[in-house]
Amino acid sequence: xxxxxxxxxxxxxxxxxYILILGLITMTNQFKVGKDHxxxxxxxxxxxxxxxxxLSNGISYALHHQVTNWPEPVRLIFPTxxxxxxxxxxxxxxxxxxxxxxxxxxxxxxVFNIYKIPVYVMGILCIINLFTGVAFSVTENHIFVAKxxxxxxxxxxxxxxxFPIVLIIRYMKENGPLHFFHISTMIIPTVTAGMxxxxxxxxxxxxxxxxxxxxxxxxxxxxxxxxxxxxxFYNKHYISYVxxxxxxxxxxxxxxxxFVTANTPEEFYDILRIEVPGKAEIIRMGENRFLLFxxxxxxxxxxxxxxxIQDAADEYDELHKDDEPIDLVISYSVRGKGESAExxxxxxxxx
Amino acid sequence: MLNISDLHLASLLMDAAAMFLIIGTMASTYxxxxxxxxxxxxxxxxxxxxxxxxxxxxxTYVVDGATISGVGILxxxxxxxxxxAFEGICGVLAVYLDCRINADKPYSQKKAIKxxxxxxxxFVMILANxxxxxxxxxxxxxxxxxxxxxxxxxxxxxxxxxxxxIYALYRIDRSxxxxxxxxxxxxxxxxxxxxxxxxxxxxxxxGLVFVHIHYMRLPFYDKEVL
Numbered sequence: 001x002x003x004x005x006x007x008x009x010x011x012x013x014x015x016x017x018y019i020l021i022l023g024l025i026t027m028t029n030q031f032k033v034g035k036d037h038x039x040x041x042x043x044x045x046x047x048x049x050x051x052x053x054x055l056s057n058g059i060s061y062a063l064h065h066q067v068t069n070w071p072e073p074v075r076l077i078f079p080t081x082x083x084x085x086x087x088x089x090x091x092x093x094x095x096x097x098x099x100x101x102x103x104x105x106x107x108x109x110x111v112f113n114i115y116k117i118p119v120y121v122m123g124i125l126c127i128i129n130l131f132t133g134v135a136f137s138v139t140e141n142h143i144f145v146a147k148x149x150x151x152x153x154x155x156x157x158x159x160x161x162x163f164p165i166v167l168i169i170r171y172m173k174e175n176g177p178l179h180f181f182h183i184s185t186m187i188i189p190t191v192t193a194g195m196x197x198x199x200x201x202x203x204x205x206x207x208x209x210x211x212x213x214x215x216x217x218x219x220x221x222x223x224x225x226x227x228x229x230x231x232x233f234y235n236k237h238y239i240s241y242v243x244x245x246x247x248x249x250x251x252x253x254x255x256x257x258x259f260v261t262a263n264t265p266e267e268f269y270d271i272l273r274i275e276v277p278g279k280a281e282i283i284r285m286g287e288n289r290f291l292l293f294x295x296x297x298x299x300x301x302x303x304x305x306x307x308x309i310q311d312a313a314d315e316y317d318e319l320h321k322d323d324e325p326i327d328l329v330i331s332y333s334v335r336g337k338g339e340s341a342e343x344x345x346x347x348x349x350x351x
Numbered sequence: 352m353l354n355i356s357d358l359h360l361a362s363l364l365m366d367a368a369a370m371f372l373i374i375g376t377m378a379s380t381y382x383x384x385x386x387x388x389x390x391x392x393x394x395x396x397x398x399x400x401x402x403x404x405x406x407x408x409x410x411t412y413v414v415d416g417a418t419i420s421g422v423g424i425l426x427x428x429x430x431x432x433x434x435x436a437f438e439g440i441c442g443v444l445a446v447y448l449d450c451r452i453n454a455d456k457p458y459s460q461k462k463a464i465k466x467x468x469x470x471x472x473x474f475v476m477i478l479a480n481x482x483x484x485x486x487x488x489x490x491x492x493x494x495x496x497x498x499x500x501x502x503x504x505x506x507x508x509x510x511x512x513x514x515x516x517i518y519a520l521y522r523i524d525r526s527x528x529x530x531x532x533x534x535x536x537x538x539x540x541x542x543x544x545x546x547x548x549x550x551x552x553x554x555x556x557x558g559l560v561f562v563h564i565h566y567m568r569l570p571f572y573d574k575e576v577l
Contacts, residue, residue, distance in 0.1 A: 008545055009361040016368065016550065019537060020557055023530045027564050185375035192371070196364070204364060211371050214560055218379040221567045226382075241382065248387060 006201040007061045014058035017206035021047045021054070024213060038105050039220070042096040047213060049089045054206035056081035061203065063142040073130045075138040083136070083153060084126045086205060090160035091119050097164035100220070101171045103229060115163070122153050161190065178232075185215040228284040231269040236285050239349050242293065246341035254297035254335045256348035257306060259290040261313075262327035265320075271312040275305065291348060297334050306330045358547035359412040366409040369552035373402045376560055383563075389458040390566075393447040397440055397559055404436040405552035412549065416495050423491040430487060430496060434477045434505060440555055441512035442470030448519035451566070469508035476504060523565075530561050 025047050028040065060078040068075070094115065099108040129135045135149035168183050193208020228235040245251035261268060264287065272282055276292060283291045294301075313328035335344040377384075377398055383391045407429040414422040414429075446463045480486040485501045513535060520528045538554045 006357065008548065009357060009364060012361050012541065012545065012548055012550065013364060013368075015537065015541070016365070016553060016557070019533060020560075022533075023557070023561050024564075026526065026530060027561065182375070182378045185378055189368075189371040189375070192367075202360070202364070204368075207364075207368055208371075211368065211375065214372065214564075215375045215379055217564065218376070218567065221564070222379070222382065225567075241386070244386060250385060250387075 004065045007064045009202040010061035010204075011058045013202070013204045013207045014054040014061075017054040017210040018051055018058075020207075020210040020214065021051045024210075024217060025051075028217065038099055038108070039096065042092060042099060043213075043217070043220070046089060046092045046096060049085050049092060050206055050209050050213065053082055053085040053089060054210070056085065057203055057206055060142070060144070065141050065143070067141045072133060072137065075140075075142060076130050076133070076136075079136065079138055079144055080126050080130055083157075084123060087119060087122055087153070087157045087160060089209060090157055090163075091115065094160055094163045094167070096216075097167055100223075101167060115160075118156055119160075122156055125149065125153065158194070161194070182215065182219065186212040230266075231284055233269070233272070233282040233284045233290070236283065238281075238283055239285070239291075239345070242281070242283070243342060243345050243349075246345045249341070251293075252295055252341055253293040253345055255294050255302055255332060256344070257292040257294070257302060257330060257332040258348070259292070259309070260329045260331075261288045263324035264288050265316075265323065265326065267316055268313065268326055268328075271309060271316070275308045275312060285349065293345065293348070299334070302332050302334070306332060356547075358545070359415065361545075362412045362547075362549040363409055365548070365550040365553045366405040366412075369405040369550075369556040370402065372553070372556040372560060373398050373405070376556070376563065380563060383567075390447060390450045390454075393443060393450060394559070394563060394566075397443050397447065397555075400436050400440040400443065401552055401555050401559065404433055404440065404555070407432040407436065408549055408552055411496065414494060416493065418494070423489050423494040426489045426494060426496060427481070430489065431477060431481065434486075435474060437505075437551060438470045438473040438477065438508055441509045441516075442467040444558075445512045445515050445519070447562075448516060448523070452519055452522055469511050473505070473508040527561060527565050531558060534558055 025044065028043065028047075056078045060082055063075075063078070095108055095112055098111050099105065102108070125135055129149075133147075135147055135153060137145045137147070139145060165183070165187060168178070172178060189208045189211040191208075193204040193206075193211075196202060196204045196208075226234055226238045226241070242251060242253075246253060259272070272290065272292075276282060281293050283293070285291050296302075310328060310330055313326045317325040317327070333344075333348055335341070377395070380391075380394070384395050410429045411426055411433060414426050446466050449462070449466060450458060477486065480488075485499050486505055487496065487498045487502055489496050517528060517531060520531055534554050534557060538550060541548065541550065
């Protein structure tokens with residue numbers, strides 16, 4: 001059996017994807033990031049589906065130009081698995097991103113129920129196609145032939161690939177930038193691989209998606225380590241990093257504002273997100289305590305910001321008299337002359 | 352005219368994938384880079400070397416056999432850069448893992464230089480190849496790359512380093528040793544059955560990713576400072 005060039009390129013690409021994911025599964029199995037069972041489960045399924053896609057796609061391409069006496073349904077098995085697993089991967093990715101952003105399993109379950117119908121329909125189409133070749137077929141020498149209905153399947157795959165991106169962009173517009181989550185590191189390899197697959201004789205889809213999965217996992221670890229799940233702000237472990245940066249002179253904080261609440265509804269997170277300038281870092285030090293570090297020491301800026309946040313919190317308490325009040329208390333400190341950045345941050349954090 | 356075969360395209364695809372992995376890893380690990388420890392600096396150096404390797408490898412495959420005048424020199428330069436980077440990244444990886452094994456001891460430049468000796472010897476060999484062609488060369492009349500029988504000398508230092516890498520990983524965590532063994536076996540396997548396709552930069556990028564994901568499990572600092 002001699003391999004044709006398009007087979008060589010694709011097999012190489014799919015093999016690399018397979019190894020990448022195998023390594024990821026080993027790392028994630030060895031190290032369950034946090035106790036987020038749902039996220040771990042979705043991520044694991046995503047890896048398995050991508051491996052199945054890489055394997056079936058590689059086998060399909062290995063058979064290119066090889067003449068066999070197999071009946072058409074048998075010839076269609078691997079291409080069918082490859083095409084449908086691509087759709088499943090996009091769907092599970094969508095569910096994973098939804099859950100990671102909103103953290104509500106019931107919401108993700110609802111998303112699943114709404115968006116599962118086209119996935120099921122495409123699954124039925126693939127099964128029917130095995131026996132009728134109505135969407136795509138494979139010649140006797142295993143060359144893939146796409147028919148008009150195939151492009152409906154392809155469109156569905158790309159549509160489900162776009163949904164998570166739209167979700168992320170919408171979430172960032174509502175809630176501000178995502179820490180440690182570099183959306184471009186996931187989109188660029190996936191889109192590039194998709195374009196190579198669409199416009200050439202080769203397939204690099206699995207490899208592109210495997211690369212995206214790597215960065216998803218890295219983001220997840222960083223988020224788990226440094227981000228407070230409820231508010232989306234940094235958690236108190238991040239203060240160690242701030243201290244080191246201050247010690248080495250890479251961060252030069254001159255003021256710290258402390259917010260202490262009696263009660264912390266989700267609306268308070270929104271108040272902070274809206275009022276605080278983008279470059280300031282908010283750290284949640286405890287259930288009802290937040291610290292904001294800034295490199296500015298202008299008392300006018302501190303006073304203005306504090307009064308805006310105080311006003312917004314008071315307005316919330318006024319409008320929600322039946323709920324537990326925020327009862328916000330704001331205090332601030334400014335770095336003294338001769339005081340090192342490190343000592344200032346430590347004092348502010350321990351106050 | 353460029354003369355890019357399908358095997359060359361496969362190599363370009365592998366190099367492009369390596370670049371995606373490297374750039375994304377740089378973005379995802381910036382917080383570690385800002386931390387500024389020696390292991391973080393060494394890891395970043397390896398990413399940069401791998402990027403250089405991927406770019407130079409890609410260029411050599413694009414210009415190999417091209418009928419454009421002057422590209423032969425470009426091919427020679429890029430091949431030199433590729434092999435220097437290949438030797439270098441193996442050496443730096445060994446220094447990096449040594450730092451991780453001996454995390455409780457201060458970094459020793461003398462020790463690092465000792466570890467880098469095989470790579471330094473390889474550097475001299477590769478540079479000497481430009482004067483006396485005994486490893487590889489580019490025929491300037493056809494702009495085609497070819498290897499001499501002594502080409503296998505290029506792999507002496509990397510083999511030594513890979514043995515040390517396996518040992519070091521075994522000491523750090525046995526669970527990730529097998530991943531590296533698979534990467535090495537796959538690279539050697541494909542080099543034999545699909546000659547003309549290069550995935551060295553991608554294999555290294557994948558290895559670096561796994562090494563760092565493993566490293567990300569550890570506490571960010573040795574102890575909480577508050």
